[in-house]
Amino acid sequence: MLRIAVLGAGRIGKIHAANVAADRRVKLVAVADPYKEAVEALAADLGCDASLDCKSVVDREDVDAIIVGTPTDTHIDLTLQAVRLGKPVLCEKPIDLDIDRALAAVEEIERLNGRVMLAFNRRFDPDAMRLKQAIDEGEVGDVRQVIITSRDPGLAPREYLRHSGGIFRDMTIHDFDTARWLLGEDPVEVMAMGNRLIDPGLEELPDYDSVMVLLRTGSGKQCHINGSRQAVYGFDQRLEVFGSKGMVLNENHRPSSLRRWTSERTEAREPLLNFFLERHADSYRVELDHFLMALGQNGPMPATPRDGIRALRIANAAIEAANLGCAVRI
Template sequence: MTTTLGIALMGTGRMAHVYGPKINAHPGLSLEVIYNPRMTSAQKAAAQYGGRAMDDLDAVLSDPAVDAVVIATPTDTHVDYIERAARAGKPIYCEKPLDQTLERVGRAMDALEAHPVPFMLGFNRRFDPDNRALREAVARGEIGRLNMLMSSSREPAPPPIEYVKASGGYFVDATIHDIDLLCWIAGERPVEVQAFGSCQFDPDIGALDDFDMTMTTLKMPSGLLCHINNSRSCAYGFDQRLEAFGDTGMVQTVNHRDDTLVRWDATRTEAREPLKHFFLERYDQSFYNALDEFHSALTEGRAPSATAADGRAALAIALACARSAREGRSIAPDY
């Protein structure tokens, strides 16, 4: 029999609207509360997904029906909610990143050490079936010794400039996903990074001294080299590919399409429709799988994967990449 856990969903923004349906779809999770300090927002979300709308955080965290919290609020609120939930003894699932600064991440980790509740960070791309299959193939030795890892992650169009202003910079906002994914596949973290950034698509992003196109190299202790290329614009859609190259072979993930039929005729060969998905569609299953891992860890009495320490390391690497791009030299991450 599946153990059911009562969930308080913190927040009512874009990511909360991702997690609300996934909580409802999971047989072991029950959406008990939707919290927002603005009651009207909480009520609107509760009308869509169920649960009780609440605007009193103390009442949410003392509610006996709430077994765990899912934090899907803006990044700059994560640490405060982690501290409050940890003090209340509630297990925590938190959308990435923990924060945009190592200092505030340290605050969250101190709270989790003082009040040791189960904690999982939402690096959802670890839970994408294709990415997990690639990692497992590498672990089984299908390509021999791993020599290189490469990630291409390109978005359809630049985000609104107000989003960019609060994003923490392209490396912290976007490259951090690739960083965590490649470190997870490799089983090690870089001793050195070299990154370059450019602004090719949106001059408003450049005016903020940020980038809309980056290339990053991570040098691992084993000698493994990882390459990440990111772009905030891609004419053919949301381009998401991984490649693992070893001394006896290679494995790759490919893009998802609505239309998988390969067509050949007098005017085209293998032509397909452009990629239509953005991250909410492409990684839809991964969000459910991440919550399933959270549920399994809690009900099995083990620590969830994707830890706070993983989040701190990924942020340290992303900040080192940003510094490398600004200073034009390789940087050792500050772990």
């Protein structure tokens, strides 16, 4: 039985730890986080060890694999520490906000033949996986256009935004990875615009809260991404793929699929799920499953650190394009 430690007891760490604890194929040995109250409460709830020192947990002989859900600026050190000990890692995105540091880390991981999966969890959303399957099976023919809508229900706390790396590197980077995955090619050019339509005060960071992005691949495939930090009706996430034989799309999730017709309203439905942890609860479980399958079968990781580099390059180009107001080659 694979023995796993989860680093981080925040909202992502809690999700990973709970999924590991619930999986009969593995054992949750420990959770680690410097915030004593959070980590002790999580460990007590899941019946594992608690530690305030992430690095010491990585070193433990009774830990076979690591899940990194700590702040971004700790990802490289903790991941490389585990890789040097021969331990596989599931690391939250991004590897780092700085492309040079991230690239150096990826090259070191590859030199050491490290088994590292980057947690682009939207690849593992069941609806998105079925959509990708339809593409792979030729249902839409040659992919021509991908349209991605990605809107959070509310603006994140200012302190989070201050250290997030900006909307393109923090939020839209998921969409950049999804675009690459669905298009089947890397974009070569990006056009982007960013505005502060929700909170003009974000200029001090500086950051945007509303963005639109156009991507073009070498063969001419197109992708349009629209993102917003605030959608008053809930977590709005939709994918559409248009091709030579037709189109596939997935819709938003709701607590219930029930629809009502009355004299006062037509097709009344439940509101959208209101947080990404609710919307993507399944994808985090499936993500862990694919990590474990890759390890058990000694197969390739389904999302690699190199995928993280490619998504970060697109994010950096989008920032440049938004700031300059012109198309940027990637």
